[in-house]
């Protein structure tokens with residue numbers, strides 16, 4: 001059912017971050033994060049490695065430049081209409097925020113009401129929950145209660161309004177058991193029952209918090225740079241002794257394109273890690289580029305996955321990676337003008 005609802009049109013993930021303070025009793029509306037911003041004005045959020053926690057970095061809230069109906073008008077004008085999910089959370093929302101929300105019935109009810117009201121107001125097609133991160137078994141069982149109540153509220157709103165029910169999704173980390181400190185497992189039964197899909201997050205294997213290690217990777221349009229020990233040794237895994245260009249070693253894809261151009265950097269696609277990197281002097285940048293995105297989406301298709309999730313559209317360069325992903329996933333007509 002879920003897949004049928006989704007597959008008729010392709011999914012656009014609009015990433016929304018909560019402004020610094022979340023109030024559950026009022027609909028405090030988050031700011032849109034779809035405008036392109038340079039590395040100096042943006043401190044990107046950080047997500048978990050599949051195997052190690054990463055530090056959380058604050059992301060400055062920016063005012064929404066859009067009128068209420070722009071999302072609806074723009075996305076739904078496509079044929080078939082594109083679907084947009086309103087994503088709530090991110091590293092910036094603080095780990096305790098959602099823990100408090102899910103642990104109390106009144107908080108859950110206020111939050112649920114606010115998400116549905118906001119999604120309908122702006123014409124979103126669904127809601128995504130990005131809690132970074134549930135950290136103990138009690139969080140996980142409360143999360144299960146939250147998913148059930150959220151789904152019931154969405155279902156009931158749909159019958160009241162006569163509109164198609166809002167899609168529900170969540171960003172999760174890949175392991176069902178995250179064993180770094182307190183053992184905990186996602187409530188998979190509730191997820192299977194109440195969510196339309198989940199987007200596993202797998203990145204930040206290495207970063208500025210472990211510069212003693214060798215050159216490695218961050219995530220999709222938000223990338224990590226390193227300072228090579230020896231400029232002549234520049235393959236993947238080459239020794240690094242610090243971070244490279246960018247904001248604390250973090251660059252957006254659009255900045256990497258500009259950097260490579262300005263520094264005439266050597267650009268390499270590595271088939272083994274399905275990733276790309278560039279180097280110039282002792283600067284080394286690992287990232288996803290046109291070829292690796294194409295290969296990864298191709299791989300997702302062979303696994304019959306429902307889609308491919310990457311963060312974040314606004315950090316792309318002229319829609320290069322987004323377009324490659326969409327074409328690979330849906331065929332060339334994905335981008336036909338309508």
Ligand SMILES: *[C@@H]1O[C@H](CO)[C@@H](O)[C@H](O)[C@H]1NC(C)=O
Nearest residue numbers: 102103104137138139141142
């Ligand atoms: C939900 O959270 C509260 C407060 O943290 C906790 O006492 C309770 O045990 C949790 N509920 C479940 C079902 O785990």
Ligand SMILES: *[C@@H]1O[C@H](CO)[C@@H](O)[C@H](O)[C@H]1NC(C)=O
Nearest residue numbers: 112113114115116117153157
């Ligand atoms: C949210 O709460 C308001 C005020 O109680 C109510 O009128 C509205 O129907 C609720 N919306 C949803 C989607 O539950």
Ligand SMILES: *[C@@H]1O[C@H](CO)[C@@H](O)[C@H](O)[C@H]1NC(C)=O
Nearest residue numbers: 254257258261317318319320
């Ligand atoms: C991005 O697109 C704009 C408009 O098509 C174009 O003028 C610009 O040169 C492009 N930039 C790059 C780096 O390709």
